[in-house]
Amino acid sequence: MTYTVLITGSSSGIGQATTQLFAQQGWNVAATARNPASLVPLAGASVLALPLDVTDEASIAAAVEATTARFGSIDALVNNAGYGLFGPLEGITDEQLEQQLRTNVFGVVALIRQVVPLMRQRHSGTIITISSTGGRVASPFAAAYHASKYALEGLCESLRFELKPQGIRVKLVEPGHVKTGFIRSLTWATHSAYEPYLSNWRAQVEQSDDHAPGCEGVARVIFKAATDQSWRLRYPTQAGPILALHAALPDSLWASMVSTGLNRPPRSR
Template identity: 40%
Template structure:
C-alpha cells in the first residue's frame, strides 16, 4: 500500500458509487479503515446501512439521475470543501449476442456504464481543478480491452469508458488531476449471478432471441466464464486494495489490473485478430 496518505494532517475525501455490494462495498470499507472520509453511495440506501454504522457517510445516488449527482456532489463540497478522489464503480453487465440484445438494453447499458461516469466526472472536475488536485478512478474490466462472443454490448461500454479515460487523463494532467482505469478480471461478487439474469432468454425484453445463437446461451449458463469463483478470480478486497493504492499514490499508473489473470487477459489484445477469431471458433465448436 502506498504510504502517500499515511500521516497526512488533512483527511482526504472520496466519493464512491455502487457501494451496495462487491467491489464498491469493499472499496468503501478499505478507504474508511485507511482514515479517509468516505461518501458511500447506492441507489437503495438500505443496502449500505452497515457502511454507515462503520463510519462512512451515506448518500442515495443513481448514476443515471443528474439531479442525484448534483445533490450529492454539492453536499460533499459544502461539508468537506473538496473531493480528493472519485471512484466510478457503479455498473452492470448486459450480455448476449449483439443481434439479440435490444437497442433499449444497449442504451441502458451505456447510461450506467458510460454516461454515469461521465456525469460524475463533469460534476467533480470544477472543484478538482480549483484545488489543482484529485484522482478520478474508473472501474472498467479486462473486457474493456478484449471482447468475446456474447460480450459485445458490455465490452462496448467498457471500451468507451477506457477511451474516455485516456482522453481525460491528458486533458486534466495540467491541473494536477490523475485519471486511472482499474481493469479487474473475474471477481468473486454477485456480478456472475447478474450476468445469468441478463442473458436469460425469458427476461423482461432486453433479449429478443433470434434462434441463431443457442450455443452462446448454453455457454453463458456457466457464468464462471465472465465472473464468479472460477480459476484466477480475485476477491473484491483485492480490487479495493489497488483502488486505494492508486488514490493514495503521487504518480499513479494509467491502468492497473488486479491479479495475474487480469494482467494476462489484457495482453490478448496484442494477438492477431485471426488468432483470436480462431480461438473463439474453436470454443464455439467445442460447446456445440
C-alpha cells in the first residue's frame, strides 16, 4: 500500500527536505507552495506539485481535492508553512500581527478542517503540525511569533483528545534552530524606544544562523511521527537540553541568562 502526505510550505527549508524524504521513502506527496514554480526541483512521479496559500481557503480546498483525485486519500498532513514576525510588540502593526496569526495559526486550522472529514470517514490519519521550541519557551522580541506557536501547542494538545476516538493522530514537531530560509525571511518590527536592546538581540539571532545545523534531522523526525503508529503528542528536535534546562532552572536564573543577549552585541563573526 502506498501512503499519501500533503505538506504545506514545500518550497523551502523543512518543508522541502520533508517532501524529498517522504518521496524517497515511497510515499505519494502533495507538495504545496504559494508559487508552484518553486516546486520544480522536487518533481517526480510520486510528487504532485500544487499551489496552496494557507491564508486562502479556496486554494486549500482545491489542493485537497486535487490530492484525493490523484492519490485517492490523504494519510498524513504536515502543517509546515509559517514565518516569523519579530521585534517589539509596540512596533508591530495590527495588520502585521493579524498576518502572523492568519498564516501560522488560522492557516493550520483551515488545513485541519479540510482533511479531518476525509480522515474521519476512513477512521485513520495523522496530522503533524510544525511548532517550535518557541512554542514551549519564549525569547525576547518575538512575542507575535511565540503567540502563534504557543497557540498551536494548545490547539493540538486539546485536539488530540477529540480526534483520537475518530482514529486520527495529532502530533507536534518542535524544531530548535535549524538553517533554512526562516531567519533570512524574518519580518523585523522596530521601535526607537527599544534600542540598543533590539539591535543587540537581532544581531545575536542573525549570527546564530551561521552555525545552525541543517534541517534534514527535522525531516526525519517528521517522518518518524508519521510512521511510528504511536499516539505520542510532542517530538522536540535538537532543543531537548534547552527545554530540560528551562524546566530545571529557577525562572529568575533562566531570565537573567536569556537577558544577557539584550545587553551586548555578539562577538564579531
